[in-house]
Amino acid sequence: MPITHTTPQLPRQVADAYVDAFTELDPITGTYLGVADCARRLPDFSPAGQEAFARLDRTTLERLAEAEKQPGADSDEERRCARLLHERLTAQLAVHEAAEHLRAVSNLHSPLHAVREVFTMMPTETAEDWADIAGRLRAVPAALDGYRAALAEGLRRGLPGGPRQAATVIGQLNTWIGTGNGWFGELVGEGPHELRTELDAAAATATGGLAALRDWLRDVYAPAIAGASEVVGRARYARWSRYWNGTDLDLDEAYAYGWSEYHRLLDEMRREAEKILPGAKTPWEALAHLDVHGRHIEGVEETRVWLQGLMDEAVEALDGTHFDLAERVKRVESRIAPPGGAAAPYYSQPSEDFSRPGRTWLPTMGETRFPEYDLVSTWYHEGVPGHHLQLAQWVHVADRLSRYQATIGMVSANAEGWALYAERLMDELGFLSDPERRLGYLDAQMMRSTRVIVDIGMHLELEIPEHSPFHPGERWTPELAQEFFGLHSGRPAEFVESELVRYLGMPAQAIGYKLGERAWLTGREAARKAHGAAFDTKAWHMAALSQGSLGLDDLVAELSAL
Numbered sequence: 001m002p003i004t005h006t007t008p009q010l011p012r013q014v015a016d017a018y019v020d021a022f023t024e025l026d027p028i029t030g031t032y033l034g035v036a037d038c039a040r041r042l043p044d045f046s047p048a049g050q051e052a053f054a055r056l057d058r059t060t061l062e063r064l065a066e067a068e069k070q071p072g073a074d075s076d077e078e079r080r081c082a083r084l085l086h087e088r089l090t091a092q093l094a095v096h097e098a099a100e101h102l103r104a105v106s107n108l109h110s111p112l113h114a115v116r117e118v119f120t121m122m123p124t125e126t127a128e129d130w131a132d133i134a135g136r137l138r139a140v141p142a143a144l145d146g147y148r149a150a151l152a153e154g155l156r157r158g159l160p161g162g163p164r165q166a167a168t169v170i171g172q173l174n175t176w177i178g179t180g181n182g183w184f185g186e187l188v189g190e191g192p193h194e195l196r197t198e199l200d201a202a203a204a205t206a207t208g209g210l211a212a213l214r215d216w217l218r219d220v221y222a223p224a225i226a227g228a229s230e231v232v233g234r235a236r237y238a239r240w241s242r243y244w245n246g247t248d249l250d251l252d253e254a255y256a257y258g259w260s261e262y263h264r265l266l267d268e269m270r271r272e273a274e275k276i277l278p279g280a281k282t283p284w285e286a287l288a289h290l291d292v293h294g295r296h297i298e299g300v301e302e303t304r305v306w307l308q309g310l311m312d313e314a315v316e317a318l319d320g321t322h323f324d325l326a327e328r329v330k331r332v333e334s335r336i337a338p339p340g341g342a343a344a345p346y347y348s349q350p351s352e353d354f355s356r357p358g359r360t361w362l363p364t365m366g367e368t369r370f371p372e373y374d375l376v377s378t379w380y381h382e383g384v385p386g387h388h389l390q391l392a393q394w395v396h397v398a399d400r401l402s403r404y405q406a407t408i409g410m411v412s413a414n415a416e417g418w419a420l421y422a423e424r425l426m427d428e429l430g431f432l433s434d435p436e437r438r439l440g441y442l443d444a445q446m447m448r449s450t451r452v453i454v455d456i457g458m459h460l461e462l463e464i465p466e467h468s469p470f471h472p473g474e475r476w477t478p479e480l481a482q483e484f485f486g487l488h489s490g491r492p493a494e495f496v497e498s499e500l501v502r503y504l505g506m507p508a509q510a511i512g513y514k515l516g517e518r519a520w521l522t523g524r525e526a527a528r529k530a531h532g533a534a535f536d537t538k539a540w541h542m543a544a545l546s547q548g549s550l551g552l553d554d555l556v557a558e559l560s561a562l
Contacts, residue, residue, distance in 0.1 A: 008066070008067070008070050009063070009067050009070070010067055010070055010072055010073055010078050011064060011067045011068060011073055011078045011079075011081045011082035011085065012077065012078055012081045012401075012402040012404075013067070014060060014063050014064050014067045014085065015081050015084075015085045015402045015403070015404035015405070015409070016402050016403045016404060017060075017063075018056070018060045018085070018404060019033075019403045019404050019407065019408060021056055021060075022053075022056065022408060023035050023038060025043060025044075025049075025052055025053055025056065026043045026053075027039075027041040027042060027043060028042065028043060028114050028115070028118045029408060031118050031121050031122060032118070032121055032348070032349065032351070032407075033351060033352050033403075033407055033408075034351030034352050034353050034355060034356065039122065039132035039133075039135070039136060040132050040135030040136050040139065041136070041139060042115060042118075042136060042139045042140065042142070042143035043111070043114075043143065043146075044143075044146050045111040045143055045144075045146035045147040045149075045150055046145075046146035046147075046149045046150055047101075047102070047149065047150050047153050049146055050096065050101045050150065053092075053096070054092075054093060054096045054097075057089045057092055057093050057096075058093065060085070060089060061086065061089050061090070061093075064082060064085055064086060064089075067082070068082055077400075077401070080405070080547065080548070080550070080554070080558070081401070081402050081404065081405055081548075083551075083554055084404070084405060084409050084411075084548070084549055084550060084551065084554075085404060085409065087246055087551050087553070087554075088246075088409055088411070088551075091242045091243045091246070092243070094239050094242065094243070095239060095240070095243050098236070098239055099154070099157065099159055100236075100239075100240075101150055102150050102151065102153050102154030102157065102159050103151070103154045103159045103160060103161040104147075104150070104151075104161070105151070105161030105162060105165040105166050105169060105505060106165055106169075106501075106502070106505030106506055107165060107168045107169060107172065107341075107342050107498060107501045107502055107505060108341070108342040108344075108502050108505070108506065109505070109506050109509075110147075110169070110505075111143070111144075111146075111147040111150075112144065112147060112169065112173075112213070113341070115140060115143055115144065116176065116183070116338075117341075118136070119133065119136070119137075119184075119187055120338060120348075121348065121356065122136070123355075123356070124190065124191075127192050127194065127195060130188075130191040130192055130195050130199060131195065131198075133187075133188065133191070133199070133202075134188075134195065134198050134199050134202040135202075137184060137188075137199075137202035137203055137205060137206040138202050138205050138206070140184075140205065140206035140209040140210070141205060141206070141208060141209030141212065142209075143209075144209045144210070144212070144213045145209075145212075147213070148212075148213055148216055151221060152221075155221070155224050155225075160224070160225035160228040161221075161225060161228075161505075162225075162228065162229075162230040162504050162505060163222065163225055163226055163227070163228055163230065164230055164478070164500075164501055164504060165230075165501055165504060165505040166217060166221060166222045166225060167222065168498075168501045169217065170214060170217050170218050170222065172340050172341070173210055173211075173213065173214035173217070174214065175339060175340035176207075176210055176340045177207055177210050177211055177214065181203065181207075182203070182207040182210070183207075183338060183339070183340065184203040184204075184206040184207050184210075185200070185203045185204070185207065187203065188200065188202070188203045230478055230504045231458055231459045231460075231461060231478065231504070232459050232507045233459070233460070233461075234251070234460050236459075236507065237251070237456070237459045237460060237507050237508055238251065240506075240507045240508040240509070241507075241508035241511070243508070244411075244412045244413060244506075244508050244509045244511075244512050245411070245412070245413040245508065245511070245512050245515065245516070245551070245552050246411035246413060246414065246550070246551020246552050246553060246554075246555075247551050247552040247553035248553075249511075249515065249552075251456055251460065252462075254452060254456060254511060254515055255452065255453065255456045255457060255460075255462060257452065257514075257515070257518070258449050258450070258451075258452030258453040258456070258511075258514065259453060259465060259467075259468070261445075261449040261452070261514060262446070262449045262450065262453060262488075263467075265442060265445055265446045265449055266283070266446070268442055269283035269439065269442045269443070269446065270282075270283055272286075272435055272438055272439045272442060273285070273286035273287075273439060275435040276289065276290065276435050276436065276439060277289045283439065283442070283443070283490075284443075284487070284488070284489070284490050286439060287373070287439065287440075287443060287490035288490070290371055290373050290436055290439070290440075290490075291371055291490075294371055294372065294373055294436050295371070295372040295373075295436060296369050296370060296371050296372060297369070297370050297372065297375070298368065298369050299368055299369075300336055300364055300368055301336075303362065303364075303370050303375075304334050304335065304336055304362065305334070306375075307334040307360065307362065307375065307379050307383075308333070308334035310375075310376065310379050310383075311332050311334065311360070311379060311383040311384045311388070314380065314383070314384040314385060314426075314431075315330050315332075315384050317431075318384070318385055321538065322385075322425075322429070322537060322538050322541060323385065323389065323538060323541055323542060323545075324538065324542050325389070326393075326396050328350075328354045328392075328396065329388075329389065329392045329393055329396050331354070331357045331358075332357060332358045332359070332360065332383055332384060332388045332392070333357050333358070333359045333360070334359075334360050334362070334383075335359045335360065335361050335362070336361070336362055336364060337361040337362055337363040337364070339363075339364075339366075341363055342363065342498050342502060343363055343365055343491075343494060343495040343498035343499070344363070344495075344498070344499070344502070345360065345361060345362050345363065345378055345379075345382050346360075346361050346382065347359065347360050347361070347382045347383065347386075347387035347388060347391070348361065349387075349391040349392070349395065349407070350391075350392050350395055351395075352395060352398065352403070352407070354392075354395070358383075358387075358388045358391065358392045360379060360382040360383045360387075360388070361382075365492075365494060365495070371440075372436060372437070372440075373436045373437060373439060373440030373443075373490075374440055374443075374490065374491070375440075376432070376437045376440060376441070377423050377426070377432065377437065377440055377441035377444045378444060380422055380423050380426045380431070381419040381420065381422060381423050381444070382419070385422040385425060385426070386418065386419035386422035386423065387415060387418075387419050389422070389545060390415060390418045390419070390545050391410070391415065393542075393545040393546060394406040394407070394410075394545075394546075394548050394549070395407070397546045397548075400546070401546075401547075401548040402548070405547075405548030405549050406548055406549075409548070409549045410549045411549050411550065411551045411552070412509055412512050413511075413512025413513075413515060413516035413519075413551075413552050414516060414519075414549055414550055414551065414552065414555055415516075415549075416512045416513040416516050417512060417513065417514075417515065417516015417517045417518070417519055417520050417552075417555075418516070418520055418545075419513070420445075420448060420513045420514065420516065420517035421516075421517050421520040421521065423441060423444065423445070424445075424517065424521075426441075427441055440490070443489065443490045446488055446489070447485075447488075447489055447491075448510075448513040448514045448517075449514055450484065450485055450488050450489070451499075451503070451510040451511060451513065451514065452510075452511045452514050452515065453484070454476065454481035454484055454485055454500075454503065455503045455507065455508065455510045455511050456508075456511060457476035457481065458476040458477060458478050458480070458481040458503075458504075459507050459508075460476075461475050461476060461477075462475065462476055463475055463476075464476060464480075470483075470484050470487065471484075478500060478504060481500060481503070482496060482497065482500045485499060485500065512552075515552065516552060516555075519552050519555045519556050519559075520544075520555070520559065522556050522559075522560075523544070523555060523556045523557075523558070523559020523560050523562075524540065524544075524559065526556070526559070526560035527540055527559060527560055527561070527562050530560070540562055543562045544559055544562060
């Protein structure tokens with residue numbers, strides 16, 4: 001929708017007007033932010049709908065150029081917001097103009113997944129809340145028809161998604177549709193009796209939309225893309241790298257960095273594994289030993305409660321010592337993820353008024369017994385002091401920043417880099433001194449390093465270096481990437497396969513964890529050197545977390561100056 005203003009505006013005002021216009025086009029984002037009048041609508045995912053987003057981006061860039069000429073636009077606050085808005089919109093437009101939205105098939109990040117996941121964010125306290133859910137359920141078929149139209153246009157233009165991603169999504173749809181009421185039917189099962197008929201009918205309508213998309217993907221789309229390449233090549237990869245990381249990376253240097261971290265971590269893992277299983281041939285043999293003989297949590301609900309306790313303990317230990325946390329930031333909820341999604345845990349940010357708190361989500365993948373070593377460091381990443389402290393703090397200080405910087409302007413590598421830094425911080429502070437927990441932490445660090453290697457390696461079809469213990473001198477393929485990842489991970493085969501499909505469908509997103517962590521560590525070290533003995537880690541943490549989103553091209557400079 002167009003934005004019209006008659007008086008000159010500064011960059012932060014332009015950015016906040018963009019949030020209002022964006023949520024009008026994307027009511028799913030509006031629900032995440034807590035905008036009430038979005039509750040019964042879904043976005044238009046068709047080619048025409050996607051072009052409306054692009055028009056908004058172009059118009060906003062024009063308005064931003066004018067705003068940057070206004071008196072006061074050179075303040076630090078306005079400058080940071082303007083740089084972020086310009087970088088994000090140009091990155092989004094580059095992806096759009098390359099028609100990536102016409103081949104958006106992924107097991108984690110697509111219009112389909114956005115449609116389903118928004119229902120887990122909707123309030124359910126009142127009859128009106130449930131009426132909103134019914135209204136949005138009735139909108140599901142039209143939204144998925146728009147998504148299907150975009151994919152069909154991609155086929156017409158010779159822009160296929162990946163066969164492996166399509167097969168995975170068809171399997172996910174089968175799970176969501178189910179053989180009984182399906183996921184949507186179960187969702188409305190908790191609704192009020194007086195709306196039972198309306199809710200059941202709306203759920204059946206939404207499930208019908210899933211079935212129609214499933215059938216088209218299975219019968220038309222998948223056969224049409226059979227044999228299509230699943231790797232994107234250097235040009236597409238560089239475009240996505242800018243989108244996910246907020247900078248134009250030297251991809252060959254990043255690939256080499258991934259290998260250097262791989263070798264460093266492998267040495268450290270071997271030393272830690274010796275404490276658990278003396279004589280183990282590999283660290284993953286020691287982790288396999290822990291899968292049987294290590295500490296576990298039994299039961300899905302018991303695990304959810306245990307994870308809640310872990311985050312509550314972290315808040316209590318860190319507040320006042322390494323962070324200064326507002327009361328509303330301290331609240332975070334542990335949840336179990338709905339079935340049929342990807343295998344990786346995730347976090348959802350609080351609404352702007354904190355009426356819906358930040359939440360961590362554990363996909364159980366059908367399991368009921370969970371090894372402790374695989375949970376602790378991950379929940380420091382997803383919850384406290386990881387994603388929750390950063391993203392909830394952004395919302396808390398949004399009035400000092402802009403709504404844009406605190407919400408939809410998030411750069412993935414900034415947030416994932418902080419969360420990986422948070423894992424390392426807990427290790428530095430002694431929270432991971434237990435050998436089981438520490439080996440699990442190192443395994444998680446290794447996973448992020450191997451992500452850099454295989455994600456860049458397979459999409460650019462790079463050569464495996466001679467110093468590698470794995471197929472030296474050969475060129476990466478998805479099959480070699482899956483084998484390498486599996487050999488260097490303590491996680492089950494289903495997780496490894498889910499991760500590979502994720503990397504194929506979201507090129508360059510997974511490299512932002514390790515490269516983002518490097519940016520946070522570099523910025524902290526520079527600030528420490530500048531301040532010397534006067535460096536205050538707690539003050540630095542809070543200043544760093546209160547800057548809002550930044551791309552990696554700005555992050556190091558801003559962190560270094562704190």
